[in-house]
Amino acid sequence: MTATDKVLSAIDANLSASLDRLFALIRIPSVSTDPAHNEDCRKAADWVVEQLREIGFEASARETGGQPMVVGHGGAMPGNGVPHVLFYGHYDVQPADPLELWETSPFEPRLVDTPQGEQIVARGACDDKGQFMTFVEACRGWVDATGSLPIAITVLIEGEEESGSRSLGPFLDSHKDELKTDFALVCDTGMWDAKTPAINTMLRGLLLEEIVVTAANRDLHSGMYGGAARNPIRVLARIIADLHDADGQIQVPGFYDGVEELPADVKAQWDGLGFDEKAFLGDVGLSVPAGETGRSVLEQIWSRPTCDVNGIIGGYTGGGTKTVIASKASAKVSFRLVGNQDPFKIRDSFRAFVKERLPADCEVEFISHGASPALQVDVSGPQVARAAAALEAEFDRPAVMMGCGGSIPIVGDFKNTLGVDSILIGFGLDDDKVHSPNEKYNLSSFHHGTRAWARVIGALGGA
Structure with a gap:
């Protein structure tokens, strides 16, 4: 049994405990935009610090002009072929309003049986607590199963992503040396569908x-x-x-x-994905694409500008x-x-x-x-190939190199301030109701996401 196999077995065995930890974090109403929740944001930051310390990271909550920034350092010593990665996520969440549209209390997470499988329902279940905890739990799996991590990891979990990240730029400027790594991993993205992983290659x-x-x-x-x-x-x-x-x-x-026009090979790849435009719009009660005439829906949401x-x-x-x-x-x-x-x-x-x-x-x-500005992610490096292979090993199908209609300014900040490229891997789905009432995160997304990150960590470390 390989080291990665041992880690995956540990993750499977400890899934219930992992969910308990995620639920504990979700119960903290860390709404960064509302000053009434400043103490909750502090509590969430401290909670993340304790989780990182439990698995051997040197971690602390750093003061900013706004909500605290969590920084942790752990894993192997970088150099001599051992990569050093910067992992980014955020612990703050959107307000839960309108409360009357929630089926149950937004900050009391629950597991719901659906025809698509079990789902975690709560504010922050996907964006971004469930997402970044897949990585933390993957690190825990490595430590529990092998006693160490095969790569060097710096973790940066901010508390103002949902309110404009006002403190992030100054924090990066003043901590350049500490946060400088070989590349970054960003989890605030999604999959192509519930069974197909993805690496996001462009951001608007x-x-x-x-x-x-x-x-x-x-x-x-x-x-x-x-x-x-x-x-x-x-x-x-x-x-x-x-x-x-x-x-x-x-x-x-x-x-x-x-x-610029979409390259022919990229357009051909997107056309071959089997994207159902009618279903995509039908899910939100629409039927007619409203963007530029003559452009596919994928082009309209991934590679064309909007107003x-x-x-x-x-x-x-x-x-x-x-x-x-x-x-x-x-x-x-x-x-x-x-x-x-x-x-x-x-x-x-x-x-x-x-x-x-x-x-x-x-x-x-x-x-x-x-x-x-928009960002194009460089996917030619060996670390992207290793990450893609790890995702394929977990989901038994190749990772889609897809665009993203949204904007993640932190990726540009990492590039411009730290000189660091990013790999964008997440396990959210289009129907997760992010920012809406009854936000959810599939239990399979959380479980396979944790396993996938464990494989990525191992692949980057040569395991």
């Missing part, structure tokens, strides 16, 4: 803008001023309508600069009616970026686009909520 960038249009200096009676007074909601609606043409093309000048209005605010929004012409109207807009699009050039062009459509008697204010 993100630009977040808020525009506030002001007309009159106060809200106005629509009978006294209607027709004569400028309505900023109407102005804003016209600007929003101009953002796309009838084919879904985004009309901001220069927006597509840096957007979406995420929220509109203006005038009276309570029950009943109120005959008012609002003084202000605002919209929150997000752009998902690909290729070599420059988020700052797009920001400037978008603001000019808005100003050009602003009529007399109106002013506009722009509020920036962050910007990050």
Whole structure:
């Protein structure tokens, strides 16, 4: 029996105890965006520290300008063929609202039998407590079965991923030497489907803008001023309508600069995945792809840029009616970026686009909520091949090299600040209801994810 086989047997034997530990962490309502949960975030950080110490890591919760950052060091001495990896996850979670849509208490985890198998249901079950605990439990399996880890591991678990990671950049800047490794492992991603593992190879960038249009200096009676007074909601609606043409093309000048066509071999691979576009949209009650005309759904969500209005605010929004012409109207807009699009050039062009459509008697204010470029992950290195082989060994099918419609800014931070490339491996599924009521994580995802990480650790260490 190989060392890896011993580890896998230990993981299987201790699955119940692993679930108990995960459930204990989930019960801590570590909502980073709400100051009322600051103590809970501290408690979650301390809990993670204790788990790492139990398996031989030197670990501590580091103070930041916001929530604590957990850092741990363990495993073999790096060098002489022994790689040093940086593993990243986050212990904070999204708020559970709206609470009335949860079937049971969001921070009281439970196992639910479904036709698809047992599922862990709770806030944070997938994002990201269940995900990063698969790696921690894989490390525990190595220590329990063999007494040591075959590679050097630095663990970084942050507490503000769900609220903008405000402290992460300064923390990386001030801890460059400590966090510098050969490459990083990021778990905040997913599988192709419940039986097929994946390595994410591209991430879309993100630009977040808020525009506030002001007309009159106060809200106005629509009978006294209607027709004569400028309505900023109407102005804003016209600007929003101009953002796309009838084919879904985004009309901001220069927006597509840096957007390249998908390579033919990659497109052929994606076309061969058997992706069911109707089922994908049908799961959320839709049926017609709404992106750029002539692009497949996979292209639309993985390799094409987007512009979406995420929220509109203006005038009276309570029950009943109120005959008012609002003084202000605002919209929150997000752009998902690909290729070599420059988020700052797009920001400037978008603001000019808005100003050009602003009529007399109106002013506009722009509020920036962050910007990050798209990322292409280098999959040519031997460590990626070893990780892919380990995933195939666990799931008995090749890992899909897939795109990701989301944005994980930390991958860019690792590259730009630490000079470290990342391998993105996760075990979440599209139907995990991340950020929504009744979030879940398949028990098979947790179990096989733990086993898969154990295989990856062994493969990277030459086991």
